[in-house]
Amino acid sequence: MTGSARSGSAWAAELAAAMEIAARAGVLLVERRDDAGAVEYKGVRDIVTEVDHASEALIRAALAERFPGDAFYGEESGRDAAAAHRTWVCDPIDGTVNYANGIPFFCVSLALVVDGHPVVGVVHDPLRLETFAATADGPATLDGRPVVVSRKERLVDLVMGLAVGGRAPALRTRRVRRAIRIPRQMGSAALTLAYVANGRFDAYSQTVGLSTWDIAAAGLIAERAGATVTNMAGGLWFDLTAPEKGMGILAAPPVHHARLLELLREPT
DSSP states (O other), X not given: OOHHHHTTSTTHHHHHHHHHHHHHHHHHHHHTTTOOOOEEESSSSXXXXXXXXXXXXXXXXXXXXHOTTXXXXXXXXEEOSSOOSEEEEEEEEETHHHXXXXXXXXXXXXXXXXXXXXXXXXXXXXXXTEEEEEETTXXXXXXXXXXXXXXXXXXXXXXXXXXXXXXXXXXHHHHHHHXXXXXXXXXXXXXXXXXXXXXXXXXXXXXXXXXXXXXXXXXXXXXXXXXXXXXXXXXXXXXXXXXXXXXXXXXXXXXXXXXHHHHHOOOO
């Protein structure tokens, strides 16, 4: 899809800006890949590098220049204090552990949320120079070309991004493993979820531990590509006010979503 074809969207200007800014941040990530700087620990397993901060600062400054009235919510800098009609949600490096360890699977994730609903989503992979994108009133695209979710008819044929937490995770993982071809864990929620949009992954679920910035862009992209996207109760998948690491998600082709949700349900 060309730029002119995307211009029919009410969010065309924001989409174009988000794609450009995410690509600029991606250049920074590649340039600093072998020099990520000091690693800080945000928790037992969560880390942040100097490049996370630099990437987020670049994105925030570029957005402030183009959309000065919009709020910003970034993984590293947090949420703007004042409530706003429009909020940009940013993960400057989704897959920081991969990035810091030289594993080539990470991305920049950037979304615009208006009145609590994602309306623009961009997931940029700077190593493959691939950009998944969508608006709430348009198709999902990969490098400008429309994409759609997997059309596999049999659940047993699915390759699924899968991370299960909560109660009885081993039991629930076994249920899913027995029903599908194979699960994978890739280390970047946003990029794995974006892969659902073009069928590289047939489905994706992380049942707990996700934050707003992990899924705001990729969830919209998967949804616009035709996936059914919900939280783990089968309800709305996005909540701008959710606490950090307070979300879970399932994205799957409509024909398989209900069965996967059943297999992933926590025991009572």
